[in-house]
Amino acid sequence: MPEGRIVKALSGFYYVADGDRVYQCRARGLFKKKGAKVHPLVGDWVVYDVISDSEGYVMEVGERTSELVRPPIANVDQAVLVFSMAEPAFSPFLLDKFLVHTEHAGIDAVIVLSKSDIAADDDVEAVVRKYEKIGYRVIPTSTVDMRGVEALREALRDSISVFAGQSGVGKSSLINALFPGISLQTGDVSQKLGRGRHTTRHVELISLPGGGYVADTPGFSSLEFIGIDELDLAEAFRDFGELSASCKFRGCLHVSEPGCAVLAALDAGELDTERYQHYKQFREELKEYQRRNKPW
Secondary structure: OOEEEEEEEEOOEEEEEEOOEEEEEEEOOOEEEOOEEEOOOEOOEEEEEEOOOOEEEEEEEOOOOOEEOOOOEEOOOEEEEEEEOOOOOOOHHHHHHHHHHHHHHOOEEEEEEEOHHHOOHHHHHHHHHHHHHHOOEEEEOOOOOOOOHHHHHHHHOOOEEEEEEOOOOOHHHHHHHHOOOOOOOOOOEEOOOOEEOOOOOOOEEEEOOOOOEEEEOOOOOOOOOOOOOHHHHHHOOHHHHHHHOOOOOOOOOOOOOOOOHHHHHHHOOOOOHHHHHHHHHHHHHHHHHHHHOOOO
16 A cells, blocks of 8 residues: 655645645544554554545554644754744843753754844844754745745755744744745734734644645644653753763652752853753743643
């Protein structure tokens, strides 16, 4: 039987792309993987059975390299986190929270700074330096003067990319500037609420000229720490990574433990203080989430 990739899921149908053709498929029963029931996701490689020129059944789901819950999508290579430098103002707290989720999911992140043309060059450069030092790629962009557009276009090539980030930053508009002719829904910033209106309703992979896909999706619709424990949170901070190997205790959470290499680096001014404060705030959010969802 032929193989293809699910590029859209809608109303119980899975749209499987195989070369230039797309088949509308139903799932044939339940699927099992490592003892657990799984359902096909957008991004899955699947084996399907053709029953007509345009229809078929999904018969088998292939192994996944990554899996997201919100949005439900598999085999994502990278998350493109779009944060504006103005209107709305850049939020390092929210960016760090997104980075926790991408790290926990095992997905690399590319940080895109939109509306860089209306921000001070020094402010843009400070954000670039901060996150490049941690190990992330940062691309300042503008749909006005088209800065960074070619660099981002190249970063998307031959990958499955999910766009996410602040509301109202122009994620869909940026994609439209990158690839004219690809129409994604866009939402304007609500002046009253200071955030964009949600406009994208389902997950779909848009094929890109030159190779690769972009997911037309609301991005991470939930930023609660679902399925994350305290150690997961600590390990999701890339700047703690190499240091934590030198901590006195295995499983160190970098809060008050003696012999903590992360705290020593913080005291020495070698770690970003704001990032560490965000880590402590996320710990409190995680504890609150666990209290609210404690099984009785």
